[in-house]
Amino acid sequence: MIQPDNTGKPAKGRGTKPLALAVMLILFLNLFALQVCARGLKGDLLKPVVDETIRGGIRGAVIRVASVVKNFLYSVYDNLILLILANPPITAINGFMGFFIRLAQPFYVLAITLLGFQLLFISTSPEERARVKMLFGWLLASLVMVSLSPLIMLLLMETSRMFATVVLGIADPNLGIHAMKGNTDVLFDTFKALNWIGKDYGVEIAVLDFSFLKVLYFILMLRYMMVGLWGILLPVTLFFYSIKASRGLGKSMFAQTIMWTFMQVAWSIGLIAIAVSFAGIQEVYPQFPLMYIHLASFFLFFASPMIILGVMGWLEIGFHIFGTMASAPVSRGVGFVVSASVSRGLAEEEEVIIKPVS
Numbered sequence: 094m095i096q097p098d099n100t101g102k103p104a105k106g107r108g109t110k111p112l113a114l115a116v117m118l119i120l121f122l123n124l125f126a127l128q129v130c131a132r133g134l135k136g137d138l139l140k141p142v143v144d145e146t147i148r149g150g151i152r153g154a155v156i157r158v159a160s161v162v163k164n165f166l167y168s169v170y171d172n173l174i175l176l177i178l179a180n181p182p183i184t185a186i187n188g189f190m191g192f193f194i195r196l197a198q199p200f201y202v203l204a205i206t207l208l209g210f211q212l213l214f215i216s217t218s219p220e221e222r223a224r225v226k227m228l229f230g231w232l233l234a235s236l237v238m239v240s241l242s243p244l245i246m247l248l249l250m251e252t253s254r255m256f257a258t259v260v261l262g263i264a265d266p267n268l269g270i271h272a273m274k275g276n277t278d279v280l281f282d283t284f285k286a287l288n289w290i291g292k293d294y295g296v297e298i299a300v301l302d303f304s305f306l307k308v309l310y311f312i313l314m315l316r317y318m319m320v321g322l323w324g325i326l327l328p329v330t331l332f333f334y335s336i337k338a339s340r341g342l343g344k345s346m347f348a349q350t351i352m353w354t355f356m357q358v359a360w361s362i363g364l365i366a367i368a369v370s371f372a373g374i375q376e377v378y379p380q381f382p383l384m385y386i387h388l389a390s391f392f393l394f395f396a397s398p399m400i401i402l403g404v405m406g407w408l409e410i411g412f413h414i415f416g417t418m419a420s421a422p423v424s425r426g427v428g429f430v431v432s433a434s435v436s437r438g439l440a441e442e443e444e445v446i447i448k449p450v451s
Contacts, residue, residue, distance in 0.1 A: 275387025
């Protein structure tokens with residue numbers, strides 16, 4: 094019987110605490126007995142029960158861990174547009190770019206000084222002087238470009254972001270995100286149901302679904318890091334391009350800078366293409382399986398950077414034309430014109446000064 098306290102009311106909890114402790118002790122002893130029976134009495138009926146209980150706990154833990162991973166990976170859908178438009182801040186890479194700028198500037202100063210000395214004291218022919226003058230101007234312009242490389246990189250990133258934003262405004266990008274997401278919840282529910290049947294069942298479904306999301310996260314983060322890396326190396330890129338011996342390397346490095354920077358534009362085009370296609374499919378054939386739309390959307394999104402490779406082909410042609418125009422034959426042509434004009438000037442002077450003897 095529960096005794097009343099000083100107020101005359103029954104004391105709450107005084108009789109339930111010993112009872113709860115007794116129940117917990119009994120449960121603990123039962124679990125301990127089950128373990129002893131499972132270890133000591135092989136072939137007993139309790140051992141399969143204990144083993145199945147342990148396997149069920151493992152399966153539950155696997156599903157719990159998979160749910161945490163799923164919630165993390167699925168957050169890419171909520172932040173996909175932000176991840177596409179993300180660029181590394183120029184202030185984060187400006188210090189590294191400044192290091193390479195300070196490293197390249199003495200070479201430019203030395204080269205410009207040597208060219209000036211050659212122009213004033215060594216070059217004698219008009220053709221040679223014209224070539225040195227053109228090279229002098231080229232190095233001076235390259236020095237300015239290297240010094241302004243942080244502003245150039247900022248201009249590239251802002252231009253790419255602006256184009257991507259304009260493309261994403263053409264249609265509703267959420268339709269494309271919905272198409273990429275597909276029926277992944279059904280896939281995960283299938284994985285959980287099959288996992289309770291056996292620990293090896295349904296793993297392939299989870300691995301397939303998680304693999305696409307991991308690749309999606311990976312390429313988004315990779316593009317972010319590569320833009321920062323090629324932005325840091327932009328002064329070196331411009332320096333290599335200004336030297337004839339390393340111009341091919343500089344051109345390849347600049348092409349990589351353009352490709353990784355403007356990849357967000359290609360992703361935006363791919364996402365809008367997915368949205369338009371998904372809307373058309375839903376109107377024509379609403380019963381079309383979402384699984385196929387999910388897989389096709391991922392492949393289209395992953396393949397969209399190929400657009401940048403096509404644009405880079407045209408840019409390479411433009412670089413080739415520009416390099417041809419600034420190559421040595423042009424300087425020799427200028428030297429030939431200068432030489433011809435000087436020769437004509439000398440000939441006219443001789444005609445004025447030299448007189449026939451009577």
